[in-house]
Amino acid sequence: MAIRDALLPEFDHEMATTRKTLERVPEDKFGWKPHEKSMTMGRLASHVAEMPAWGTVGVKQDSLDLASGYKPLDAATRAEVLAAFDKNVAEARAAIAGASDQDLMGNWSLKNGEATLMTMPKIAVVRTFVMNHVIHHRGQLSVYLRLNNAPVPSIYGPSADEGSM
Amino acid sequence: MSIAQALLPEFDHEMATTRRVLERVPDDKLTWKPHERSMALGRLAGHTAELGGLIPSAMTTESLDMATVGMKPLDPASRQELLGIFDGIVAKARESIASAKDEDLMKTWTLLVNGKTIFSMPRAGIVRTIFLNHVIHHRGQLSVYLRMAGAPVPSIYGPSADEGNM
Numbered sequence: 127m128a129i130r131d132a133l134l135p136e137f138d139h140e141m142a143t144t145r146k147t148l149e150r151v152p153e154d155k156f157g158w159k160p161h162e163k164s165m166t167m168g169r170l171a172s173h174v175a176e177m178p179a180w181g182t183v184g185v186k187q188d189s190l191d192l193a194s195g196y197k198p199l200d201a202a203t204r205a206e207v208l209a210a211f212d213k214n215v216a217e218a219r220a221a222i223a224g225a226s227d228q229d230l231m232g233n234w235s236l237k238n239g240e241a242t243l244m245t246m247p248k249i250a251v252v253r254t255f256v257m258n259h260v261i262h263h264r265g266q267l268s269v270y271l272r273l274n275n276a277p278v279p280s281i282y283g284p285s286a287d288e289g290s291m
Numbered sequence: 292m293s294i295a296q297a298l299l300p301e302f303d304h305e306m307a308t309t310r311r312v313l314e315r316v317p318d319d320k321l322t323w324k325p326h327e328r329s330m331a332l333g334r335l336a337g338h339t340a341e342l343g344g345l346i347p348s349a350m351t352t353e354s355l356d357m358a359t360v361g362m363k364p365l366d367p368a369s370r371q372e373l374l375g376i377f378d379g380i381v382a383k384a385r386e387s388i389a390s391a392k393d394e395d396l397m398k399t400w401t402l403l404v405n406g407k408t409i410f411s412m413p414r415a416g417i418v419r420t421i422f423l424n425h426v427i428h429h430r431g432q433l434s435v436y437l438r439m440a441g442a443p444v445p446s447i448y449g450p451s452a453d454e455g456n457m
Contacts, residue, residue, distance in 0.1 A: 136419060160325070161438045163452040253301060259448045261424050265431025272326045282425040286328040 129230045129249055130222050137222065140257060141215045144174060146279040147264050147271070148211055153204045155274050167270050168207075172199040174263045175211035177256060181218030184234055184251030185225050193239040222252065294396045294415050295388050302388060305423060306343075306381045311445040312430050312437070313340060313377055318370050320440045332436050333373075337365030339429040340377035342422055343384035349417050350387045354401040388418065 148171055156168030165173065176199040183190055201207045230249040235242050246254075264281070271278050272286075280289035313336055321333030330338065341364070348355065367373035396415040401408055412420070430447070437444050438452075446455035 132415075136416075136424075139420075140424070160435060164435070164438055250301075254304075254448070258301075258305070258424075258427050261427045262431040262434075262448060265428040266435050268428075269325060269329070269432050269435040272329055275326075282420070282428055 129227050130225055133222060133249075133252065134219070137219060137257070140261065141178065141219075143279070143281055144260055144264050145208070145211065145215075147267055147281070148174060148204070148207055150271050150276045150279060151204055151207065151267070152271075152274055152276050155276075156202065158270075158274065160270065160273055167267075167274070168202070169198075169200050170263060170267055170270060171204075171207045172201045172210070174260060174267060175199060175201065175207045176214065177260050177263070178211065178214035178218040181252050181256040182214070182221045184255060185218075185221040185229065185248055188233070189235040189237055191237045191239065192243075193237075218256065294393050295391050298388055298415075298418065299385070302385060302423070305427065306385075308445070308447055309339065309426060309430055310374070310377065310381075312433055312447070313373055314370070315437050315442045315445060316370050316373060316433075317437075317440055317442050320442075321367070321369075323436075323440060325436060325439055331366075332433075332440060333368075334364070334366045335429060335433055335436060336373055337367050339426055339433055340367075340373055340380060341365040342426050342429075343377075343380040346384040346418065346422055347387040349400055349414055349421075350391055350395065352400070353398070354403060356403040356406065358403075358405040384422070 151167060151171045156166060156171075158167045159165065199210055201210060225248070230252075231247050233245050234248045234251045235245040237243060268278050268281060268285075277287040278285040279287075284290055316332065316336045321336075322331050324331045329335075344362075345355075365373075365376060367376065391414070396418070397413045399411050400414045400417050401411040402421075403409060434444050434447060434451075443453040444451040445453075449455065
């Protein structure tokens with residue numbers, strides 16, 4: 127089975143669950159944070175939304191230089207979060223769908239100017255920086271939703287609000 | 292590269308990160324919950340730790356009916372108990388994955404509740420969804436619990452507010 131064919135059903139499923147979660151983010155609570163050291167709700171949702179774009183970078187480029195300046199998304203509205211997410215997901219999906227096994231096993235490096243911070247196959251970039259990283263922050267977001275009495279969607283099985291086996 | 296060979300580096304990395312997070316669980320806050328509808332911290336940590344326990348049986352069965360299996364949810368009395376159980380679960384899960392051939396991992400496995408099919412997928416998909424992604428999800432939740440409980444949050448995918456600077 128081609129690597130992309132093993133990945134895409136999972137990608138679609140996880141991005142659909144992620145969208146369901148982002149749709150629940152209460153717009154009037156974007157500035158809320160559970161603790162002074164925490165990200166705000168708006169920034170956390172934005173971080174989840176921007177992340178699939180790293181999949182496009184991870185597949186279509188051979189490296190990223192952190193010193194080249196990256197502007198993190200800090201959306202002001204849920205509509206802005208969802209629009210960014212949808213665009214990033216579509217582009218990442220197209221990049222993965224167009225990648226051969228040889229492409230995906232090719233090396234990708236994270237750099238900071240002259241220094242190379244890490245090198246890994248492109249499929250590992252998609253796995254760690256996109257898939258696992260989105261799942262991690264989406265889990266955080268589910269707690270933020272709960273703390274603000276927003277209904278938490280079923281993610282891996284029922285939540286306290288929805289889905290009964 | 293076999294499916295198992297592709298999975299094991301990620302398994303090792305994510306289980307090491309998970310251990311680091313579980314090591315921060317405060318013994319005196321196991322019953323704390325951020326909201327009345329939430330899991331308690333100890334139970335959330337226990338759930339994160341117990342998920343790998345499914346893997347050895349999933350590799351040797353073709354289905355599991357959650358209503359009949361009688362699994363006792365892990366709700367540890369201490370961090371030490373939590374870590375001891377986690378380490379044992381990880382070792383057995385790793386062994387199961389490492390010894391699985393591609394044809395084993397592509398066999399269909401079904402989750403049922405009271406005879407009703409919830410889903411069927413290749414065992415490799417079970418490792419990915421019910422185990423790895425599910426652990427990562429609950430570990431993310433646990434990181435927020437740690438932050439709220441005043442415990443230092445480890446670096447997970449890059450620096451946290453407490454550690455690791457690029």
